[in-house]
Structure formats: C-alpha cells, structure tokens
Amino acid sequence: MSTALLLAIGGLTAVGLYLLTGRSLSRIVLGYSLLGHATVVALITAGGPAGWPPIAGQAAPEDMSNPLPQALTLTAIVISFGLTLFLLALARRQRTLSGDDLVEDDLEDRRIAAVESGPTEPEDPAAT
Amino acid sequence: MTGLISLAIVGPLVAAACSLALRSQPLGRDIAVLAGLGSAALASHIMLVNVARDGTHTVAVGGWAPELGIVLVADLFAALILPVALTIIFVVEIFAIGQRRTVWAANPQLSGPLLCVLTSGVSLAFLTGDLFTLFVAFELILVSSYVLLTHQGNRSQVSSGMTYVVMNLLASTLFLFGVAFVYTATGTVNMALLAERIPQLDTGVRLGIGAWFLVVFGTKAAVFPLFSWLPDSYPTAPTTITAVFAGLLTKVGIYSMIRFHNLMGMEDLGPIMLLVAALTMVVGVLGALAQSDVKRILSFHVISQIGYMFMGLSLFTVAGTAGAILFLIHHMPVKAVLFLVGGLIENHEGSSSLDRSGGLAAREPLVAVMFAIPALSLAGIPPFSGFVAKLAVVSAAVDQGGAVVVVAALVAGGLTLQSMAKIWNEVFWGRRADGPRPSPAPRRGRRTMHAATALAVAGTLMVALFAGTLLDLSTDAAESLRNPASYIAAVRP
Numbered sequence: 247m248s249t250a251l252l253l254a255i256g257g258l259t260a261v262g263l264y265l266l267t268g269r270s271l272s273r274i275v276l277g278y279s280l281l282g283h284a285t286v287v288a289l290i291t292a293g294g295p296a297g298w299p300p301i302a303g304q305a306a307p308e309d310m311s312n313p314l315p316q317a318l319t320l321t322a323i324v325i326s327f328g329l330t331l332f333l334l335a336l337a338r339r340q341r342t343l344s345g346d347d348l349v350e351d352d353l354e355d356r357r358i359a360a361v362e363s364g365p366t367e368p369e370d371p372a373a374t
Numbered sequence: 375m376t377g378l379i380s381l382a383i384v385g386p387l388v389a390a391a392c393s394l395a396l397r398s399q400p401l402g403r404d405i406a407v408l409a410g411l412g413s414a415a416l417a418s419h420i421m422l423v424n425v426a427r428d429g430t431h432t433v434a435v436g437g438w439a440p441e442l443g444i445v446l447v448a449d450l451f452a453a454l455i456l457p458v459a460l461t462i463i464f465v466v467e468i469f470a471i472g473q474r475r476t477v478w479a480a481n482p483q484l485s486g487p488l489l490c491v492l493t494s495g496v497s498l499a500f501l502t503g504d505l506f507t508l509f510v511a512f513e514l515i516l517v518s519s520y521v522l523l524t525h526q527g528n529r530s531q532v533s534s535g536m537t538y539v540v541m542n543l544l545a546s547t548l549f550l551f552g553v554a555f556v557y558t559a560t561g562t563v564n565m566a567l568l569a570e571r572i573p574q575l576d577t578g579v580r581l582g583i584g585a586w587f588l589v590v591f592g593t594k595a596a597v598f599p600l601f602s603w604l605p606d607s608y609p610t611a612p613t614t615i616t617a618v619f620a621g622l623l624t625k626v627g628i629y630s631m632i633r634f635h636n637l638m639g640m641e642d643l644g645p646i647m648l649l650v651a652a653l654t655m656v657v658g659v660l661g662a663l664a665q666s667d668v669k670r671i672l673s674f675h676v677i678s679q680i681g682y683m684f685m686g687l688s689l690f691t692v693a694g695t696a697g698a699i700l701f702l703i704h705h706m707p708v709k710a711v712l713f714l715v716g717g718l719i720e721n722h723e724g725s726s727s728l729d730r731s732g733g734l735a736a737r738e739p740l741v742a743v744m745f746a747i748p749a750l751s752l753a754g755i756p757p758f759s760g761f762v763a764k765l766a767v768v769s770a771a772v773d774q775g776g777a778v779v780v781v782a783a784l785v786a787g788g789l790t791l792q793s794m795a796k797i798w799n800e801v802f803w804g805r806r807a808d809g810p811r812p813s814p815a816p817r818r819g820r821r822t823m824h825a826a827t828a829l830a831v832a833g834t835l836m837v838a839l840f841a842g843t844l845l846d847l848s849t850d851a852a853e854s855l856r857n858p859a860s861y862i863a864a865v866r867p
Binding site for chain 2: 266271274278281282284285288289291292293314315318321322325328329332333336339340343344349
C-alpha cells in the first residue's frame with residue numbers, strides 16, 4: 247500500500263473534518279466534498295496495487311487492477327455528488343430565509359438559556 | 375419467492391416513478407402510491423409465511439457469485455421485521471391522505487413519491503446480504519428523508535434539517551471508510567463471507583471494525599451520545615413523516631447492528647455496549663420529561679426505547695437477541711401510532727403544545743382511547759405488547775447478571791409512564807387555553823385519519839395477542855444470527 251495515498255487520505259480527511267465543524271454551510275459543503283474524495287481514495291486503496299485495465303483478454307488476470315472497489319467507488323461518487331447539490335440547495339434556502347448560510351444555535355440550548363436567565367428575558371423564537 | 379423479494383424492493387420504486395409522472399392528477403397519484411406501498415407490504419407478509427415454512431431464501435442478483443455480485447437474503451430475521459415496517463408505511467400513507475387540506479399536511483406531490491423511495495430503501499436494507507448494498511440502501515433512505523424533512527422549506531425545518539443532514543452525511547462518510555477498512559482486511563463485502571473471515575482476524579483489527587460500525591450504525595440509531603440530531607429535527611417535519619421516521623429510521627440502524635455485530639462475533643464489545651444502552655435509556659427518558667410539546671416528548675422517547683433494543687443486542691445471547699427482535703416488532707408500530715395520535719391532537723387542538731391543549735378526552739373519547747393503548751404499551755404495562763417485549767429483554771439481562779442495566783431499564787420504564795401520564799393530564803384532562811386555532815381537517819378527512827390510527831392501534835394489539843408466536847419466531851431468528859453457519863450455508867450453497 248502506497249504511503250503517498252495514505253497521506254492523501256489522511257490529509258483530505260483532516261481538512262474535510264475541520265471544514266465540517268465550521269458554522270457556515272458553504273464551508274460544510276467543501277468539507278463534505280473533501281471527505282467524499284478521501285473515502286474514494288480509501289476505497290481504491292483497499293483494492294490493492296494498480297494494474298492493467300480489467301478487460302478480459304487484454305492482460306493476464308493477475309496483472310489487472312481489482313475492478314470491484316472501482317465499481318463501489320463509482321456508486322459512492324454518484325451519491326456524494328447528489329448530496330453535495332442538495333446541501334447547496336439547503337444553503338441557498340437558508341440564505342433566502344435569514345440572509346446568511348450559518349448553522350443556527352440548537353433550539354434546545356436556546357430554550358434552556360432563556361429559562362436560566364430568568365423571566366426578565368422573555369423567550370422570543372422570532373427574534374433569535 | 376424471488377419475485378416477492380424483487381417486488382418488495384422494486385415495486386415502490388416503480389410506484390414512485392408513476393406517481394411523479396401523475397403528479398398533477400391527485401387520484402391517479404394516490405392510487406399509484408398506495409398500490410406500490412400495498413403490494414410491497416403484501417409481498418413481505420407472504421414472504422414471512424414462506425420463510426417460516428421453507429427457511430432462508432437467497433437471490434443472487436444478475437447470477438453473480440456472492441464474492442462479486444449483490445446477494446439478497448430473506449432469512450427469518452429480515453422476513454420478520456419487513457412486514458411490520460412496510461405495513462406501517464402503508465397505514466401512515468392512508469393517514470396522510472386524510473390529513474390533506476390541513477396546515478400540518480405534507481405536500482402530497484412530493485411526499486408520496488419520496489415515501490415510496492424510502493420504502494424501497496427500507497426493504498433493501500433489511501434484505502441485503504452485503505455491506506456496500508447496505509450503504510446504498512441507507513443512502514436511499516436518507517436522501518428521501520432529507521427531502522421529506524425539509525421540503526416545506528420553512529425556517530425551523532431548514533435550520534434543524536441542517537443538523538440532521540450534516541450529522542447523517544458524516545455517518546455515511548464513516549460508513550464508506552468502514553467498507554474500505556473491511557475490504558482491505560478481508561477482501562470482500564459480502565456478509566456471509568465476512569462472517570467467516572472477520573472472526574479470524576487479529577483481535578485489534580476485529581474489534582476496531584466492530585467499534586467503527588458501532589459508531590456508524592449508532593449514529594443512525596441515535597444511541598447515547600450520538601442522538602442530539604434526533605429531537606431537534608423530528609418534531610419539525612409534518613406528523614405523517616415523523617411517524618414514519620420515528621417508527622422506522624432509527625430501527626434500521628438497530629437492525630443493522632443486530633445483524634452485523636452478531637454475525638461477526640463482536641461479543642468482546644458487550645460490556646461497553648451495555649453501559650451505552652443504560653445511558654441511552656435513562657438520558658432519553660429524562661430528556662422527554664423536560665419537554666412540553668407532544669411531538670418533542672415522543673421524539674425523546676424514541677431515543678430511550680432504542681436503549682432497550684441496544685441492551686438486548688449487547689447481551690450477545692440468544693435470549694437477549696430474541697428480546698431485541700421482539701422489541702423491534704413491538705416498538706415500530708407503537709411509536710408510529712403515538713405520532714399519528716400526536717397528529718390527531720394537533721388537528722383537534724390546533725397545536726401539539728401541552729400548554730395550549732386540554733380536555734380532549736371529553737370531546738374526542740376515541741382519540742383518548744387510541745392514545746392510552748399505545749402509551750401504556752410504550753411504558754410496558756401488561757397486557758400490552760410493550761410488557762412482553764420488555765419482559766423478554768429484561769429477563770435475558772437478569773440471566774446474564776447485568777444488575778446495573780436492569781435497574782436502568784426499570785427506572786426508564788417508570789419514568790416513561792410518568793411522561794405518558796403528563797401528556798394525558800395536559801391534553802386529555804385539564805382545561806383548554808384560549809386563542810385562535812387553525813381549522814381542523816374536514817369531516818371526511820378526519821374519518822380517514824381516525825380509521826388509519828385505529829387500524830394501527832389494532833396492529834399493536836395483534837402484536838400483544840400473538841406475542842407467544844412472535845417470541846418463538848424471534849428466538850429462531852436469534853439462534854440463526856448467533857450461529858452464523860446456517861446463514862453462511864444459505865448464501866454459499
């Protein structure tokens with residue numbers, strides 16, 4: 247297994263996870279795309295060393311690449327592509343509703359904070 | 375048998391396409407959706423009869439060998455859970471048709487087809503025999519759930535939908551990494567072959583894979599501490615959608631864990647899982663007690679009840695697994711019914727908030743009865759199905775000497791009863807707050823909603839009535855999960 251590929255997986259995952267923890271949805275979209283690439287590289291690496299294209303009659307079977315992880319990878323790419331588009335649509339909707347694409351505070355946290363700060367500060371879900 | 379398995383997966387997909395094509399014709403669209411969901415549910419019932427009589431049936435899709443292709447496996451476990459799940463979706467869709475024209479209804483042009491896609495994913499998740507197809511099935515379920523959850527596009531849905539989507543995307547990414555790890559370690563993703571090869575791996579690698587998939591499936595199942603996305607997102611969706619999500623989605627995660635961790639022999643993780651189960655039960659129910667909205671209370675109970683199934687699984691005994699399977703069969707309809715009753719309360723009271731409702735028992739005694747039966751069942755009061763299921767899980771834990779988890783289970787049971795009593799006091803007794811209310815569903819729609827809920831309540835009573843038979847079947851299913859030899863033999867003849 248190639249060290250370069252392993253480093254690529256690790257790097258993509260680290261950057262992807264970092265972006266995913268951001269508050270802006272456009273960062274999350276980028277983070278998710280990078281994580282998607284990391285899984286694709288991981289799946290390809292799982293198939294063993296690279297070889298000739300797996301087409302019958304063109305090379306000896308032991309010299310070919312393993313085609314199964316490639317099939318899995320294609321499926322994963324298609325799914326992550328669709329989901330990236332959905333995330334972008336969600337970010338756009340959030341922008342239309344609130345003027346930015348930031349993930350909002352947890353509703354429950356806000357409610358508890360309102361309770362703890364006492365009755366002087368009335369709970370107003372429309373204002374937050 | 376091959377036809378039945380295909381029908382359960384492909385039928386709803388075809389119906390989704392038809393109902394999208396017919397989206398401007400309400401009658402044709404509804405008929406397409408109901409036909410797709412109904413035929414899949416019917417097929418799954420016939421499948422159960424066949425599997426109980428003839429044993430496991432496998433379909434190699436496209437005739438590929440199990441090492442290379444997709445294998446669908448209808449074993450007793452899958453055949454037992456599938457009819458329950460598909461029948462629930464069918465009944466909920468009938469309820470949704472009655473709920474039209476109220477402010478709480480989902481958009482029928484979208485929700486019908488998407489519910490069909492979700493159904494297809496649920497069937498595939500239960501029937502698949504390999505890990506990667508399980509991933510695809512999860513994605514089918516999740517993609518339709520993302521859209522169902524946010525399709526009305528209002529503020530609370532978008533903001534809580536984001537948490538739900540991002541959390542589940544992360545879990546899906548981890549799932550794919552897990553598939554890559556498993557493939558690197560064993561060279562296959564077929565579950566029967568994995569059941570042979572994973573137990574032979576080094577202890578570290580084996581437990582690493584087990585723990586990794588515990589996190590993946592645990593996020594989907596909302597076990598402690600991975601549950602935070604659930605109570606925020608579920609209550610914002612239309613009631614019918616929440617009923618399907620609460621009844622099915624987290625259970626698909628539990629189902630996958632029962633199958634994966636039993637087949638792969640992950641007994642060493644048992645003690646940690648028992649602790650997680652105890653925390654899930656108690657934290658979930660404590661969260662429920664702090665809420666003041668029917669849908670939010672019920673969402674927290676989803677988490678608490680997941681703990682019981684997780685506890686049965688964590689024991690890694692035949693009795694424990696059988697208890698978990700029986701609990702699944704009991705819990706799916708009960709939870710869905712409670713959310714449907716939540717929808718009825720919303721319709722009659724104008725809101726699902728406890729503060730704004732009251733005195734419903736006098737005005738709608740039928741709704742009160744339809745709430746009381748599943749609520750007592752959820753709390754585990756005899757003679758309802760919850761009692762039988764809890765007894766099976768708890769007695770299995772007592773046999774293993776798990777004192778802490780048994781105490782946690784009993785405490786959580788008591789608190790569940792208190793929480794149900796709180797809903798009863800505030801909604802069905804007491805006085806109704808004044809204020810403007812949205813107009814309820816028209817008479818005909820109301821009758822459809824009541825009929826669908828009554829049908830589902832009758833279903834939960836059937837589970838209690840046939841509890842003995844179901845426990846026997848669950849024990850058979852658990853035995854074959856605990857001894858994977860028969861599963862392996864069925865996939866590789």
